[in-house]
Amino acid sequence: MASASIQAYDIIKAEIISRRFRPGHRLVESDLTVLCDVSRTPVREALRRLVSEGLAEFSPNHGAQVADMAGEDLDALYELRTLIEGYAARRAATRITPAQIAELEMLADRMEELSAQQTVVPEEASANSRFHRIIIDAAKSSRLVSVSNLVVEAPLVLRTIEHYTPEERARSMQHHRELIAAFRARDSQWAEAVMISHIKAAFIAIGREVPNQKQV
Amino acid sequence: MASASIQAYDIIKAEIISRRFRPGHRLVESDLTVLCDVSRTPVREALRRLVSEGLAEFSPNHGAQVADMAGEDLDALYELRTLIEGYAARRAATRITPAQIAELEMLADRMEELSAQQTVVPEEASANSRFHRIIIDAAKSSRLVSVSNLVVEAPLVLRTIEHYTPEERARSMQHHRELIAAFRARDSQWAEAVMISHIKAAFIAIGREVPNQKQV
DNA sequence: CCCAAGCCTATCGTATACAATCATCTCTAA
DNA sequence: TTAGAGATGATTGTATACGATAGGCTTGGG
Numbered sequence: 001m002a003s004a005s006i007q008a009y010d011i012i013k014a015e016i017i018s019r020r021f022r023p024g025h026r027l028v029e030s031d032l033t034v035l036c037d038v039s040r041t042p043v044r045e046a047l048r049r050l051v052s053e054g055l056a057e058f059s060p061n062h063g064a065q066v067a068d069m070a071g072e073d074l075d076a077l078y079e080l081r082t083l084i085e086g087y088a089a090r091r092a093a094t095r096i097t098p099a100q101i102a103e104l105e106m107l108a109d110r111m112e113e114l115s116a117q118q119t120v121v122p123e124e125a126s127a128n129s130r131f132h133r134i135i136i137d138a139a140k141s142s143r144l145v146s147v148s149n150l151v152v153e154a155p156l157v158l159r160t161i162e163h164y165t166p167e168e169r170a171r172s173m174q175h176h177r178e179l180i181a182a183f184r185a186r187d188s189q190w191a192e193a194v195m196i197s198h199i200k201a202a203f204i205a206i207g208r209e210v211p212n213q214k215q216v
Numbered sequence: 217m218a219s220a221s222i223q224a225y226d227i228i229k230a231e232i233i234s235r236r237f238r239p240g241h242r243l244v245e246s247d248l249t250v251l252c253d254v255s256r257t258p259v260r261e262a263l264r265r266l267v268s269e270g271l272a273e274f275s276p277n278h279g280a281q282v283a284d285m286a287g288e289d290l291d292a293l294y295e296l297r298t299l300i301e302g303y304a305a306r307r308a309a310t311r312i313t314p315a316q317i318a319e320l321e322m323l324a325d326r327m328e329e330l331s332a333q334q335t336v337v338p339e340e341a342s343a344n345s346r347f348h349r350i351i352i353d354a355a356k357s358s359r360l361v362s363v364s365n366l367v368v369e370a371p372l373v374l375r376t377i378e379h380y381t382p383e384e385r386a387r388s389m390q391h392h393r394e395l396i397a398a399f400r401a402r403d404s405q406w407a408e409a410v411m412i413s414h415i416k417a418a419f420i421a422i423g424r425e426v427p428n429q430k431q432v
Numbered sequence: 433c434c435c436a437a438g439c440c441t442a443t444c445g446t447a448t449a450c451a452a453t454c455a456t457c458t459c460t461a462a
Numbered sequence: 463t464t465a466g467a468g469a470t471g472a473t474t475g476t477a478t479a480c481g482a483t484a485g486g487c488t489t490g491g492g
Contacts, residue, residue, distance in 0.1 A: 003276070004476065028443070039477045041257075044444090045264060052268045054362065060219070061444055061483055076357035080303070084363075087299055091292075141292035143370075146270065147300075147363050154359075220446065244473070255447045260474090277453055277474055435492080445482070452475070459468085 005042035023068035054154040089195035092138035221258035239284035270370040305411035308354035
């Protein structure tokens with residue numbers, strides 16, 4: 001069995017990502033003890049971790065609440081994400097292993113199958129997360145992993161792919177294929193360029209949903 | 217009075233930065249309770265935070281120990297730091313306030329005074345940290361603050377400026393002056409270029425001290 | 433009727449006790 | 463002599479109790 005604090009972390013994080021806990025929702029420790037079936041100590045550890053990852057906010061003596069990205073500058077966030085993930089793709093291009101490329105391909109296949117359906121199923125979102133995560137890992141930079149968590153995990157609550165038009169969804173699939181091609185060619189510049197396009201496209205979809213954000 | 221967990225965090229962090237706790241040193245919770253004069257609970261919170269900031273490492277059921285950068289790829293770390301701080305300088309150039317520029321200037325003055333002495337005093341290091349921190353803040357991107365903590369705080373244990381030759385130290389002062397000039401001119405490209413030079417120069421000094429790291 | 437002051441409850445912050453785990457050392461047997 | 467199993471100690475993981483604090487509600491006065 002996973003440790004209590006891990007369990008609490010996973011449960012609370014799932015509630016936030018799934019938007020069952022809406023932005024601004026107060027994360028009261030005693031409530032979470034019954035939800036997670038552990039005591040307050042591991043709940044607190046989970047909360048502190050979620051805060052450090054940007055999924056929750058914290059005020060002293062007032063506890064944590066689900067992060068509200070509406071208050072944040074989404075423009076700046078996506079600029080940073082473009083920088084980080086572009087860099088990750090650049091490094092990954094010359095370091096990724098054949099096994100990792102194979103897994104990317106498998107995930108791309110699976111996402112294309114799923115995207116044939118009308119509705120977006122959770123599996124498609126998780127496959128997409130995994131796709132990006134493999135690239136981060138392939139960049140072989142331990143700090144980059146923690147850094148990217150900060151800019152990649154938090155935007156998950158925005159649930160980008162649910163907002164894609166059919167055309168945008170198809171383009172996203174194309175980006176995945178093209179990234180794989182760039183990795184096969186071990187071409188850093190190409191991989192970075194595609195990744196930047198990929199993130200920029202996601203930002204546009206978000207921009208439609210979250211108003212009063214300046215676009216680039 | 218600062219809260220117990222903040223107090224513990226500050227004390228332990230100071231021990232690590234000052235290298236009184238050497239890399240690899242085990243951070244035993246019960247020992248730290250007597251050092252910080254608080255109970256284990258806030259000590260644990262402080263440790264988890266230090267781990268999340270990369271100043272300590274953690275193994276389940278075995279506790280934390282001071283992060284050992286020798287095991288890490290310094291090349292990758294500084295590449296990332298160049299990327300992040302360069303970006304910060306770029307953004308800051310068009311957003312920094314006159315008051316912030318004035319403070320940068322004051323810090324540059326102070327550092328030059330101090331660098332006239334032979335030995336490096338702690339104040340010089342802290343002024344340097346503050347200088348960089350102001351630029352991060354001036355970039356006006358909340359995520360960037362957490363991200364930069366991850367790549368800026370950790371390398372502090374390497375104590376770069378202590379390893380500078382007189383020539384390098386003078387060059388570092390020049391970089392500070394030139395950064396201020398670039399900010400005055402509100403020139404993003406210039407600011408980013410100077411910052412990249414500044415970080416690269418620091419990396420060379422580190423490279424001499426920590427062997428078997430590949431240089432760029 | 434509105435405002436302010438003080439109490440009061442909800443909630444967090446900290447300490448401490450107990451349980452679980454891991455590493456090491458010892459003792460035994462092949 | 464050495465490998466393995468068991469015991470033992472040190473240390474972390476978790477639960478819970480108590481104290482501190484902040485924000486809301488009530489009550490009294492203007």
